[in-house]
Amino acid sequence: MAKKKTVKEASVAEEKVKKAKKIEKEVEEEIEEELEEVEDLEEVEEELDEYDEDLDSEEEEEEEKSSKKEKEDKKENKVDKEQKATIGRELKKVVWPKAYEIVKYTFAVLVFCIVLALFFEGLELLMAFIKGLFN
Numbered sequence: 862m863a864k865k866k867t868v869k870e871a872s873v874a875e876e877k878v879k880k881a882k883k884i885e886k887e888v889e890e891e892i893e894e895e896l897e898e899v900e901d902l903e904e905v906e907e908e909l910d911e912y913d914e915d916l917d918s919e920e921e922e923e924e925e926k927s928s929k930k931e932k933e934d935k936k937e938n939k940v941d942k943e944q945k946a947t948i949g950r951e952l953k954k955v956v957w958p959k960a961y962e963i964v965k966y967t968f969a970v971l972v973f974c975i976v977l978a979l980f981f982e983g984l985e986l987l988m989a990f991i992k993g994l995f996n
Contacts, residue, residue: 958966
């Protein structure tokens with residue numbers, strides 16, 4: 862009987878060892894799967910880091926472009942402001958004519974035009990008269 866108990870105990874122990882080995886294999890497989898997942902996650906994280914770096918470099922380029930544009934715009938605005946200020950100062954120096962001066966100058970131009978018209982008409986009549994003498 863003692864041999865039967867030892868044989869049973871030995872077979873039970875062997876079954877427990879087999880179960881333990883089976884569990885150990887399953888645990889090892891799970892650990893390997895998790896390690897693979899971790900490696901995949903690390904690869905994904907590396908890809909994300911590279912993508913982030915690309916985005917950062919693109920953003921920096923855009924910021925540089927926009928800052929250059931802003932600087933150019935500021936220069937143009939500064940030039941525009943300086944030009945406007947200069948124009949304003951020059952316009953303040955202009956002496957604008959009064960209303961009676963405008964009427965006076967307009968009348969002088971009209972009289973001068975009439976005098977020139979009469980002069981050229983007289984010249985034409987004189988030439989016609991001289992031409993008539995020789996015909």
